[in-house]
Amino acid sequence: MKKNVLTFGIIAGLIVTAMMVASSLACYYNPNFKGNEVLGYTGMLVAFSFIFIGVRNYRNRYNQGVITFGKAFKVGFFIALVASTCYTLVWLVEYYFFIPDFVDKYANHVMTQAKANGATEAQLASKAKDMEFVYTMYKTPLGVIAATYMEVLPLGTVVALISALILRRRSGKLSGVLSN
Numbered sequence: 817m818k819k820n821v822l823t824f825g826i827i828a829g830l831i832v833t834a835m836m837v838a839s840s841l842a843c844y845y846n847p848n849f850k851g852n853e854v855l856g857y858t859g860m861l862v863a864f865s866f867i868f869i870g871v872r873n874y875r876n877r878y879n880q881g882v883i884t885f886g887k888a889f890k891v892g893f894f895i896a897l898v899a900s901t902c903y904t905l906v907w908l909v910e911y912y913f914f915i916p917d918f919v920d921k922y923a924n925h926v927m928t929q930a931k932a933n934g935a936t937e938a939q940l941a942s943k944a945k946d947m948e949f950v951y952t953m954y955k956t957p958l959g960v961i962a963a964t965y966m967e968v969l970p971l972g973t974v975v976a977l978i979s980a981l982i983l984r985r986r987s988g989k990l991s992g993v994l995s996n
Contacts, residue, residue, distance in 0.1 A: 817891060820878060824870030825898025828863040832899055832968065833906045835859020840907075843922075844915050860968060863899060864975040867892045871979045882987060888980035896972025904964040911960060919954050923947040 839855040871892045875883040883891075911918060930943045953959040 817874060817878070817894075820870055820874045821891060821894040821898060824866045824873070825895040826902065828866040828870075828895060828899035828972075829902025831866070832860055832863035832903050835863070836903055836907065837910060840910065840915070840918070844918060857971075860971050861975075864896065864972050866899075867895045867972060867975045868979040868983070870895045871976075871983050875983055875985065882985055883983060884986070885980050885984040888983050889976055892976030892979045893973060896969060896976050900965055900969040900972055903968050904961055907964045908957065908960060912957075919950055923950065 835855060836859065839859065842855065871883070871888050874891045875881060875888065879887075926943055926947060927940070930940055935943065950963070953963040
């Protein structure tokens with residue numbers, strides 16, 4: 817299982833990390849932060865498709881075509897964890913060494929957008945409170961690590977759950993239309 821998890825986790829990690837670097841740099845140098853979210857989430861979905869591929873590979877290549885939901889989820893979750901760790905490590909380097917004022921630019925953008933969209937004073941106060949939380953998280957490396965994992969690992973976990981539901985198979989025989 818270890819080799820399979822590392823192989824597919826690193827592939828997913830390289831993809832999600834490349835997309836993150838591209839989107840964060842595009843965002844950093846564009847005061848409107850245009851296209852950042854779409855690029856980022858598209859990259860995550862493309863990368864996390866390797867969770868499905870990795871679970872299927874494990875089931876078919878190493879487990880004689882049989883896998884329980886629990887084992888499939890475990891394999892998928894560990895692939896997501898490896899990919900998320902790659903993402904987090906690269907973000908730490910990018911943030912601390914290349915764009916240490918990213919949070920300032922992001923907070924400024926959020927507040928500017930809220931004002932431009934006609935936010936009320938209460939909504940602006942709520943946004944300011946949200947930005948205070950981000951600043952609090954980014955005060956320490958552990959906070960940055962936690963915040964970064966929370967960007968990517970939940971989506972990987974959902975993909976692992978879906979993959980486990982689709983790919984589970986109790987016997988070597990085809991047990992349903994969705995089984996591969």
